[in-house]
Amino acid sequence: MTPLNQHPAGRPLVILVTGANKGLGRETVRQLVAAGHRVFLAARDEQRGRVAAGETGAQPIVLDVTSDSSVDAAAQLIAHDVGHLDVLINNAGSTGDLTRETADVDGSDMLAVYDTNVFGTVRVIHAFLPLLSMAAAPTIVNVSSGMGSLTWATDPTKVEASWPSVVYASSKTAINMITVQYAKVLPNIRVLAVDPGLTATDGTGGMGKPIEEGVVAIVRAALDPAAAPTGSYTNADGPIPW
Numbered sequence: 001m002t003p004l005n006q007h008p009a010g011r012p013l014v015i016l017v018t019g020a021n022k023g024l025g026r027e028t029v030r031q032l033v034a035a036g037h038r039v040f041l042a043a044r045d046e047q048r049g050r051v052a053a054g055e056t057g058a059q060p061i062v063l064d065v066t067s068d069s070s071v072d073a074a075a076q077l078i079a080h081d082v083g084h085l086d087v088l089i090n091n092a093g094s095t096g097d098l099t100r101e102t103a104d105v106d107g108s109d110m111l112a113v114y115d116t117n118v119f120g121t122v123r124v125i126h127a128f129l130p131l132l133s134m135a136a137a138p139t140i141v142n143v144s145s146g147m148g149s150l151t152w153a154t155d156p157t158k159v160e161a162s163w164p165s166v167v168y169a170s171s172k173t174a175i176n177m178i179t180v181q182y183a184k185v186l187p188n189i190r191v192l193a194v195d196p197g198l199t200a201t202d203g204t205g206g207m208g209k210p211i212e213e214g215v216v217a218i219v220r221a222a223l224d225p226a227a228a229p230t231g232s233y234t235n236a237d238g239p240i241p242w
């Protein structure tokens with residue numbers, strides 16, 4: 001049996017990273033291009049995507065995960081251009097308003113963040129499944145967070161338990177369950193969730209470890225099936241609890 005992600009011809013993998021004009025997404029793209037793969041850098045803003053693609057050596061593609069037509073157009077472009085996709089990295093994410101008091105959170109706060117983090121993930125997976133199914137050993141990496149772990153959220157020794165986060169944390173818990181469910185029904189696709197760990201990006205207001213370290217779990221999950229098998233939830237140190 002061919003190991004996942006090791007194409008018999010030994011050719012570079014075709015990889016799509018969403019939300020990649022900055023932050024963890026852009027650094028993931030940079031490292032994957034440096035590793036010799038053909039990477040589509042997806043961004044909702046064409047100009048910012050083009051700049052980031054120029055900086056990283058990737059191919060830019062416009063993709064807003066909240067728009068069916070945008071996601072479908074991106075899938076059609078890659079279908080026409082390449083005809084398959086080896087690795088889909090669902091990285092685009094939004095924290096929502098982190099200053100919002102828990103009691104003030106309402107349905108529209110949830111809808112906005114879920115539209116990107118949760119519905120966006122399913123929207124992109126749905127649109128790209130036909131292209132993934134054309135690959136020899138396809139992989140879906142869902143960029144979750146340790147904030148999505150119910151085990152850590154209820155463990156007072158963990159920092160994840162100390163941040164109130166009805167909106168963002170629950171959206172990442174939903175991504176975890178989405179990962180488990182797709183992994184169960186798609187035996188030919190490796191589907192997994194990763195936690196980058198607190199990393200200094202715009203999303204955290206610059207708080208956390210250097211961005212090169214934040215992408216370790218993402219890049220490893222994309223390229224190393226043994227380190228991140230289907231249905232797994234890992235960070236840079238290995239498996240973490242759901």
Ligand SMILES: NC(=O)c1ccc[n+]([C@@H]2O[C@H](COP(=O)([O-])OP(=O)(O)OC[C@H]3O[C@@H](n4cnc5c(N)ncnc54)[C@H](OP(=O)(O)O)[C@@H]3O)[C@@H](O)[C@H]2O)c1
Nearest residue numbers: 019021023024044064065091092093145198199201202203
């Ligand atoms: N940094 C951390 O500590 C940390 C920890 C755990 C998990 N994560 C996760 O890692 C991922 C990347 O986060 P980050 O820290 O790199 O944050 P970031 O710097 O804020 O980057 C987020 C990216 O997502 C894009 N995005 C947002 N909405 C989008 C949409 N509708 N369509 C397409 N792209 C969209 C943003 O594009 P624009 O520039 O156009 O807004 C940006 O490129 C997220 O899923 C986040 O939840 C981060």
